[in-house]
Amino acid sequence: MIPFDFEYYKPDTIEDAIQLFNKLELDGKKPIYYGGGTEFISMARMYNKYTGAVIDVKGIPECNVFEFKNDNLIIGSAVTLTKIAEENPFPLLSLTVKRIADHTIQDKITLGGNLMGTIIYKEAILPLLLSNSEIVVQGDICKKTLKIMDLYDKKLQLADDEIIIQVIIDKKFLQLPYSHVKRTKNEKIDYPLITMAALNDNGKISVAFSGLCEHPIRSIDIEKILNNNSVSKDKRIKKSIDNIPYEILHDISGSSEYRKFILYGMLYELLNKFEEVS
């Protein structure tokens, strides 16, 4: 049971959502946006999150878009992980979201909720980082479309009143050769020890990780090291691991040394796999 009362709103337009947010904020309700509610509900039950009002974005048509327009795939923030996996326009994204939680929960979790959750893993972001996707955001003042790498610094840097409306992915990334590997401590359905997603764009590998550090990462420096084919695989991988730009996680799932050991094997398999492709 959630140990406090809160108001529930489901506006039909983005403008109404923003206006509601401002009004509820002024009323001291500390409003939050609501996607699938899986994080909000579990945190509220554990007394880890309080709000006097939630604003459900699932009634906003733009947040439910799932379509191709010009040379882009557009996915609304209220689209569920199940829908993304079933429609399957971007196989790397499908594979990634199919390994988040279980089937029942995937039916609830929205793309926007996974990207904006407080959980450190946010695995759906990995293919978006690799495909240089754009994020459409609406705030009180304006609507903006930003490259994900310009918006992402350990997390998507949004103000409290801003809503993710959509994600835009350039078609050219959708059918590139890809790899997705999720290693967990024990069970198949679990938080990642390390999840690695990668694309191979005409021999150039791009790679992103969740579970390795305190937040998902994509490092251009690591990609340069991995793509330097004049150096042996073993040396490239060891140098990549030495150049992870943030501290490697050390928690109950595994020590940082264990994660480095696992990562070595994952990168070795990745280089071998992409060697076969090219």
Ligand SMILES: Cc1cc2nc3c(=O)[nH]c(=O)nc-3n(C[C@H](O)[C@H](O)[C@H](O)COP(=O)(O)OP(=O)(O)OC[C@H]3O[C@@H](n4cnc5c(N)ncnc54)[C@H](O)[C@@H]3O)c2cc1C
């Ligand atoms: C058992 C279980 C296992 C899980 N395992 C994993 C895992 O291994 N890897 C992983 O990555 N995730 C995992 N998750 C999912 C993760 O923990 C969150 O529950 C989920 O991503 C939240 O999505 P939601 O749509 O339910 O968001 P909500 O709970 O509705 O919202 C989450 C946050 O996002 C904000 N938000 C939602 N939509 C928007 C929007 N459009 N614009 C701006 N802000 C928004 C909300 O205000 C809130 O702060 C797991 C969840 C469960 C329950």
